[in-house]
Amino acid sequence: MDNKETLLRKYAKLAVKTGINIQKDQTLVVMSPIECAPFTRMISEVAYEEGAKEVVIHWNDELSAKVKYMKASDEIFDIFPDWQKESQLYYAKQGAAFLSISASDPELMKEVDPMRIARFQKARQIALKEFNQRLMSNKNAWSIVSIPTAAWSSKVFSGVSQEEAIEKLWEAIFKIVRVDKEDPVEAWNIHKNNLKEKMDFLNSNNFKALHFKNSKGTDLIVELPENHLWVGGAEYTSEGVEFIANMPTEEVFSLPKKTGVNGVVVSSKPLNYGGNLIDNFELTFKDGRIVDFKAEQGYDTLKHLIETDEGSHYLGEVALVPYDSPISNSGIIFYNTLYxxxxxCHFAIGRAYSLCLKDGDNMSEEELEKAGANSSLAHVDFMIGTSDLSILGMTKEGKEVQIFKNGNWAF
Incomplete structure (x- = not known):
């Protein structure tokens, strides 16, 4: 295997060239934890080498954020500064690309009052609504990658020294994002084509509904709206520039009909939300709306998430991922939603992607709602896939097609 420095350079290049697909004279905005500074600087260097006009870095420090949550005046959590909102929008309107490095400590905020976190999340989501809508409708290229931090690595590999935990997490990440391959860019091209085959199959069948069932207790029927589209792998900006929003990605996803979800779904992995873990939880749906929920861990955090707004009582995404896939086969629980x-397989509470509807990117909020898409300030993925998950697709003609059997694609 290549040495660490060579692998890091390959990873930075992959994120800039394949993830973001930086264009000549384009601005790149990077959102990075301060712990990731050396890699972020490497990203910056690669971006300039690939023709970026400017690289703007927005640093975040979750330890300082925790101090603020514990000590600050209560009213501050309902405020999100205008200058931060304007900064994001300014670069978005200039056609910048946005790269986020996701590497938070999954349990850092467990002593913090979840209501404070919920209030700040809501204030932030309201302020950044226009910016988030731009990204979710692919007006700008965007991508998310992860690198190990000490706290995250120690949570994932709890039985070893911190140094060993970091090395083990690097090793897992390099393998999963195909950086260990001789030519990662070509490896991703092959992977994109595999996802496209699944996407094309689902789109050609134009299913009316999907029925999810497993032994954990999930028994859920998800209707799909007229003119829904399945998307996966590569996406395209409104200017036609290809990018990959999540690295890694193994999913093919669409949107449920807002009022067409009925039954029970049970989580299969912990959800790290706002520095708190929600685990072993269950949601009950009637006519699309969450009418009941329970959680063994993180009940209050889940409650605040669901109560973000009216739209966060509904689903905005349905995503299919085989159980027999690189991340699942690693046997590692990452406590990081990207991984x-x-x-x-997963769903998302909250906002739907307009690109999952035919001509959705040209529709107003009202038109999207009328077409069956959910609108919300929130968009939070949670995992439901298991080794025995069955998914039946139901066509408009009443025919049933096995899409997943024993957790994997059945075709």
């Missing part, structure tokens, strides 16, 4: 959602 765990790509090891498992």
């Amino acid at each position: 765990d959602e790509n090891a498992s």
Whole structure:
């Protein structure tokens, strides 16, 4: 295997060239934890070498955020500064690309009052609504990658020294994002084509509904709206620039009909939300709406998430991921949604992606709602895939097609 420095350079290049697909004279905005500074600087260097006009870095420090949550005046959690909102929108309107490095400590905020976190999340989501809508409708290229931090690595590999935990997590990440291959860019091209085959099959069948069932207790029927589209692998900006929003990605996804979800779904992996873990939880749906929920861990955090707004009582995404996939086969629970959602079929509470509807990117909020898409400030993925998950597709003609059997694609 290549040495660490060579692998890091390959990873930075993959994120910039394949993830973001930086264009000549384009601005790149990077959102990075301060712990990831050396890799973020490497990203910056690669981006300039690939023709970026400017690289703007927005640093975040979750330890300082925790101090604020524990000590600050209560009213501050209902405020999100205008300058931060304007900064994001300014670069978005200039056509910038946005790269996020996701590497938070999954349990850092467990002593914090979940209501404070929920209030700040809501204030932030309200302020960044226009910005998030731009990204969710692919007006700008965007991508998310992860690198190990000490706290995250120690949570994933709890039985070893911190140094060993970091090395083990690097090793897992390099393998999963195909950086260990001689030519990672070509390996991703092959992977994109495999996802496209699944996407084309689902789109050609134009299913009316999907029935999810497993032994954990999931028994859920998800209707799909007229003119829904399945998307996976590569996506395209409104200017036609290809990018990959999640690295890694193993999913093919669409949107449920807002009022067409009925039954019970049970989580299969912990959800790291706002520095708190929600685990072993169950949601009950009637006519699309969450009418009951329970959780063994993180009940209050789940409650605040569901109560973000009216739309967060509904689903906005349905995503299919085979159980027999690189992340799942690693046997590792990452406590990081970017990785765990790509090891498992999942849903998202909240906003739907307009690109999952035919001509959805040209529709107003009202038109999207009328077409069956959910609108919300929130969009939070949670994992439901298992080794015995069955998914039946139901066509408009009443025919049933086995899509997943024993957790994997059945075709």
